Amino acid sequence: MNIHHLAKRVFSLLPGFHQTSRGLAAGTCSSCWKPPWCYGVTSQTSLNYNHTRRLTLSTSKGRRGERSGEHTEDQDDGDGDSIEDAEVDELFRQQVPKDLGDGEHGVFIVHPHVKWGGRKQYLTTAELMVEEAVGLVKTLDNWRVVAQIILSTKTPEKKKIFGKGNFQFLTEKIRQTPGITAVFVNVDRLSPSSEREFEEAWGVKVLDRYSVVLHIFRRNARTREAKLQISLAEIPLLRSRLKNEIENFDQQGGSNRYIGGSGETQLEFQQRLLKERETKIRSSLERLRRKRQLLRSHRKHKDFPVISVMGYTNCGKTSLIKALTGDRGLQPRDRLFATLDVTVHAGQLPSHMTVLYVDTIGFLSQLPHQLIDSFSATLEDVKHSDLIVHVRDVSHPETVNQKVNVLSVLKSLQIPDRLLSSMIEVHNKIDLVPDYRASEPGAVPVSALTEQGLDRLHVVLEEEVVRSTGKLILNLKVDLSSPQLSWLYREATVQNVNVDADEGSAVVTVIIGTAAHGRYRKMFPPGR
Numbered sequence: 157m158n159i160h161h162l163a164k165r166v167f168s169l170l171p172g173f174h175q176t177s178r179g180l181a182a183g184t185c186s187s188c189w190k191p192p193w194c195y196g197v198t199s200q201t202s203l204n205y206n207h208t209r210r211l212t213l214s215t216s217k218g219r220r221g222e223r224s225g226e227h228t229e230d231q232d233d234g235d236g237d238s239i240e241d242a243e244v245d246e247l248f249r250q251q252v253p254k255d256l257g258d259g260e261h262g263v264f265i266v267h268p269h270v271k272w273g274g275r276k277q278y279l280t281t282a283e284l285m286v287e288e289a290v291g292l293v294k295t296l297d298n299w300r301v302v303a304q305i306i307l308s309t310k311t312p313e314k315k316k317i318f319g320k321g322n323f324q325f326l327t328e329k330i331r332q333t334p335g336i337t338a339v340f341v342n343v344d345r346l347s348p349s350s351e352r353e354f355e356e357a358w359g360v361k362v363l364d365r366y367s368v369v370l371h372i373f374r375r376n377a378r379t380r381e382a383k384l385q386i387s388l389a390e391i392p393l394l395r396s397r398l399k400n401e402i403e404n405f406d407q408q409g410g411s412n413r414y415i416g417g418s419g420e421t422q423l424e425f426q427q428r429l430l431k432e433r434e435t436k437i438r439s440s441l442e443r444l445r446r447k448r449q450l451l452r453s454h455r456k457h458k459d460f461p462v463i464s465v466m467g468y469t470n471c472g473k474t475s476l477i478k479a480l481t482g483d484r485g486l487q488p489r490d491r492l493f494a495t496l497d498v499t500v501h502a503g504q505l506p507s508h509m510t511v512l513y514v515d516t517i518g519f520l521s522q523l524p525h526q527l528i529d530s531f532s533a534t535l536e537d538v539k540h541s542d543l544i545v546h547v548r549d550v551s552h553p554e555t556v557n558q559k560v561n562v563l564s565v566l567k568s569l570q571i572p573d574r575l576l577s578s579m580i581e582v583h584n585k586i587d588l589v590p591d592y593r594a595s596e597p598g599a600v601p602v603s604a605l606t607e608q609g610l611d612r613l614h615v616v617l618e619e620e621v622v623r624s625t626g627k628l629i630l631n632l633k634v635d636l637s638s639p640q641l642s643w644l645y646r647e648a649t650v651q652n653v654n655v656d657a658d659e660g661s662a663v664v665t666v667i668i669g670t671a672a673h674g675r676y677r678k679m680f681p682p683g684r
C-alpha cells in the first residue's frame with residue numbers, strides 16, 4: 157500500500173474527509189461551516205423544555221413511530237432540534253468501525269476454552285458460551301453460523317490466544333470450509349495485533365464479542381441517545397483499527413511522516429481527531445443527560461413512583477412490562493438486545509396508584525466495561541428510580557450465572573444500596589418449567605406470557621413501592637361540599653370513598669406522599 161492508499165483508507169475511517177484535487181482535506185459539516193468533526197455538537201446548548209411535554213401519560217400514538225403509551229424521552233418535538241437529529245444520524249452512519257454491511261454473513265465461531273488460570277470462566281461451560289455466541293449471530297438478520305468449534309487454550313496469560321498447532325489447525329479448517337465470510341473469536345476483546353494477524357492468516361473479517369454486540373446495537377438503535385452511545389462505544393474499535401492500519405504501514409515509515417508542516421505525525425493527527433470526536437459525543441450525551449434530569453424532576457413533581465425493570469437480555473423484561481401495563485404497543489422479540497432505548501410505561505397497581513415502569517437494555521456476560529460505560533447515561537435513570545425489579549428467565553440453563561452477572565453489573569453501576577436491598581426478584585417464564593418452585597425466598601414466580609402470578613406480583617410491587625417511597629395510606633374525612641375530594645383525586649391515589657350522605661361527608665382512603673399530605677393539611681386545615 158502506498159501513502160495515498162493508506163491515507164485514503166485511514167481517512168475513510170473518519171467522517172467527512174475526502175480527497176480534493178489539492179490532496180487530502182477535511183470537508184465541512186453538512187449543516188455548518190465547521191469541519192466534519194463538529195458532527196454531534198451544535199451551537200444549541202440550551203435545554204429544550206418541550207421535552208417535558210412527553211411525560212404526559214397519553215396513550216395516543218406519538219410521532220415518529222413512537223409506540224402507544226411509551227416515552228423514549230430523548231426524542232424531540234420541535235423543529236428546533238431537527239438539525240441536531242440530522243447530525244447524529246450522519247455521525248452514526250459514517251462511523252462504522254468495521255464494514256459488516258447489511259448483507260449476508262457466514263460465520264465461523266471459535267471459542268477459546270481456558271481450562272485454568274485467571275481467565276477461566278466459572279459457573280458456565282464452554283458449550284453454553286458457544287450457545288450464547290450462536291444466539292448473538294442468529295440475532296442478526298442474514299447472518300448464519302457456518303461452523304463452530306471449541307479449542308482449548310493452555311496459554312491464557314500469554315498474548316497469543318492459540319498455540320501454534322491449534323492456530324495451524326484452525327487456519328486450515330477456515331480455509332477449507334466454504335461460505336465463511338467472518339470468524340467470530342468468542343472473547344471480550346481481541347488485541348489489535350491479534351486481529352490483524354488473524355485477518356491476514358484467514359483472509360476474512362475477524363470479530364470479537366465487543367464488535368458483534370456493537371453491530372447488534374447498531375442495527376437495533378432507534379433514538380438519538382442510543383445512536384450517540386453506540387458511536388461512543390465504537391471509538392475504541394476505531395482506535396484499534398487505526399493502530400492496525402498505521403502499524404501495517406509503519407514498516408514503510410509512513411506513520412512517522414509529518415503532515416504538511418503541522419509538526420504532527422499521521423498517527424498523532426488521527427489520534428487527535430478521534431479524541432476530539434469522542435469529546436464531542438460525550439458533550440452531546442452530557443446535554444441529553446441534563447435533559448433526563450429535567451424529566452426526572454418533572455416525574456418527581458408528578459409524584460409517580462418509578463420502577464426500573466432490569467435483567468439479562470431476552471429474559472422477558474419488555475414482555476413483563478407489557479403484561480403489567482397492558483400496553484399493546486410494546487413488542488417483545490426473541491432477540492438479544494431487542495430493547496436499546498430506555499422507555500417509560502405507565503401502569504396501575506391494585507390500589508389504582510399510577511407507577512412508571514422503565515424498560516432497560518439487557519445485560520450480557522463479559523461485556524467489556526467500556527461498553528457498559530457508554531450506556532451509563534441511560535442506565536443513570538435506574539439510580540433515580542424508587543424500586544428495581546430484577547427479571548430472571550428461570551427456564552434458561554444459565555439462569556444462576558446470569559443472575560450473578562446482572563448483580564455484579566448493577567454493583568459496578570453504583571446503584572444505591574437502598575435500591576439493591578429492596579430489589580424484587582421476578583422468576584419469569586415459569587410456563588416453560590413444569591411445577592416450578594422458586595428456591596430463593598422472596599422471589600415472585602410469574603409467566604409474562606400466560607400472565608400466571610401477575611396478581612401476586614402487583615401486590616408485592618405495591619407493598620414495596622409504598623414502603624420505598626415513604627408514602628402514607630390514610631383514611632381522611634372530607635367535607636363533600638368543599639373541593640377536598642377533587643384535590644385528593646388530583647394529587648394522590650384514591651383507593652376508596654365511603655360516603656355518609658346524612659352528614660355530607662366521606663371517609664376517603666388515599667395513598668399520599670408526605671409532601672402532598674403537607675400541602676393538603678395546609679389547604680384544608682383540620683377542624684376548619
Ligand SMILES: Nc1nc2c(ncn2[C@@H]2O[C@H](COP(=O)(O)OP(=O)(O)OP(=O)(O)O)[C@@H](O)[C@H]2O)c(=O)[nH]1
Pocket residue numbers: 467468469470471472473474475476487488489490491492493494495496517518519584585586587588602603604605606
Ligand atoms: N414462554 C415464555 N416466553 C416468554 C415469557 N416472557 C417472555 N417470553 C419470550 O421471550 C422472548 C424475549 O422477550 P422480551 O420481553 O423481548 O425480552 P427482553 O428481556 O425485553 O429482551 P431484550 O430487550 O432483548 O433484552 C420473547 O420471544 C418473548 O415472547 C414467558 O413468560 N414465557
Ligand SMILES: [Mg+2]
Pocket residue numbers: 473474475488494495515
Ligand atoms: Mg426488551
